[in-house]
Amino acid sequence: MKIKSFFAKPYAAIVHKKIQKEMRTAVQDQERIFKDLLKHGSFTQFGNDHRLREVQQYDAFSQAIPVHTYDMLKPYLEHIKEGKSNVLWKGRPLYFAKTSGTTNAVKYIPISRESIHNQVNSARNVLLSYMATSRNADFANGNMIFLSDPPTLERFAGIPTGRLSGIINHHVPAYMRNNQFPSYETNCIENWEDKLARIVAETMNKDLTLISGMPTWIQMYLDWLLEHSQKNDIKHLFPSLQVLIHSGANFDVYRSRLKERVGFDIDTLETYPTSEGFFAFQDSVQAEGMLLNTNSGIFYEFIPISEIHKDQPKRLRLQDVELGQKYVLIISSNAGLWGYNMGDIVQFVSLDPYRIIVKGRVKHYISLFGEQVISHDVERAMLAATNQHQLKVVDFIVAPHTESEGAPYYEWLIAADAPLSDLETRAFEVTIDHMLRMQNKAYDNLIVEHQLQASRVRFLPGNAFQQYMKSIGKLGGQHKLPRLSNNYELAAQLSASNITI
DSSP: OOHHHHHHHHHHHHHHHHHHHHHHTHHHHHHHHHHHHHHHHTTSHHHHHTTGGGOOSHHHHHHHSOOBOHHHHHHHHHHHHTTOSSSSSSSOOSEEEEEOOSSSOOEEEEEOTTTHHHHHHHHHHHHHHHHHHHOOOGGGGSEEEEOOOOOOOEEETTEEEEOHHHHHHTTSOHHHHTTEESOHHHHTOOSHHHHHHHHHHHHTTSOEEEEEEOHHHHHHHHHHHHHHHTOSSGGGTOTTOOEEEEESSOTHHHHHHHHHHHOSOOEEEEEEEETTEEEEEOSSTTOSSEEEOOSSSEEEEEEEGGGTTSSSOOOBOGGGOOTTOEEEEEEEETTSOOSEEEEEEEEEEEETTEEEEEEEETTSEEOSSSOOEEHHHHHHHHHHHHHHHTOOEEEEEEEEEOSSSSSOEEEEEEEESSOOOHHHHHHHHHHHHHHHHHHOHHHHHHHHTTSSOOOEEEEEOTTHHHHHHHHTTOOSTTOOOOSBOSSSHHHHHHHHTSOOO
16 A cells, blocks of 8 residues: 555545544534534624624524625625725635626635635545445545536636635645646636646646546547547546546536546545535445535525525524525625525435435526526436436537527537537437426426427537637636526527537
């Protein structure tokens, strides 16, 4: 056994034992974190404005602290940018995590000296939990790649600022850096295609044991590797590859294509890191869903999705949630976020311990007639249809097409390795529409009542999404397209920038 795995195994056992203990004390830990946040938050400008010194219990907290969006917190962030301290949290932020969607304005999310531990330790615990539960630590001796944003930081209002994954790169332990890829110099390259070319050159002959990143960019990396090496699958390049860590998208949609690229079965682990916090991770390859980080400086609230647009929505603590219900995730944290609406829809698949799956985004849906189709609905339909028709999908989005004769319909824009024939496409359309009707009964009713036409499919070139992201300057890193939108604007832009096949 080599030196890293020799020392990692007992350490992994210790950390995993601690995580198992926290599974049993989740509610108590949340109560302690809640009180700690009140204690420190009451001495901030935000605390004074919301009279946190008078808050002792949760009911009073939910009355004093409304659900906040980023825009509602912007006045406080402006004070921080002006150089003030003790605004949202004690002192000044250690970092600003810079984040933006495909079309959204840039956001600056504070990371404090306390909250950075949530990000760094959670990333560490993913690996240690895997070691402890799989009894496999050998991958730690090999080469590992983390596909991330550049680690270069700029100063914004005197505070180091960058993308989250780039910030975390500065906290990678020294003992991991000698077998971590890409190199620091390569990782600093801003242009994704130039960067990827260098990454491929650096790793072509390194027999990686672990790959981590967003599924779309892992796909692109593997595709480039195979193209430049002229190999049929990754097992001929990386025979020691053992584990793939992913985040940011439903992996099931990409699983079959990635499995084909790799050429053999490897373990996969899902994680839920965001600029606002590292909320959950798959602590075992056998576990359904991700273990919620209940003892990491974050206090969680959950709003039933049916309540989210109400002026005073019902807010639940961890001990009040139920299995199978869809909730919008709300957090308060030791980074200075208070009653912050993450906009993510989560569902509990276990209450002992608390494990979740991410079902999509509140703002990413289609609801022409109140059907509220969300990402999870279309992803389940796509997975079933691609399995049945053996289609290898690179990526896809769904949008409502309303400018047509007759009733509107959902259009699926699908980038695939090889398009189907016209006859196969018609059969695929029937299958995917049937599967979506099974996932969402409201959608099914609208089809039956002829308020909607059946879904239609349009195939795009395999690199369509990459080319579109490149055209808007969002290629690489943590950028991704929303799976759903309630209008056709994004779909039209994607169609216009690619030639259909």
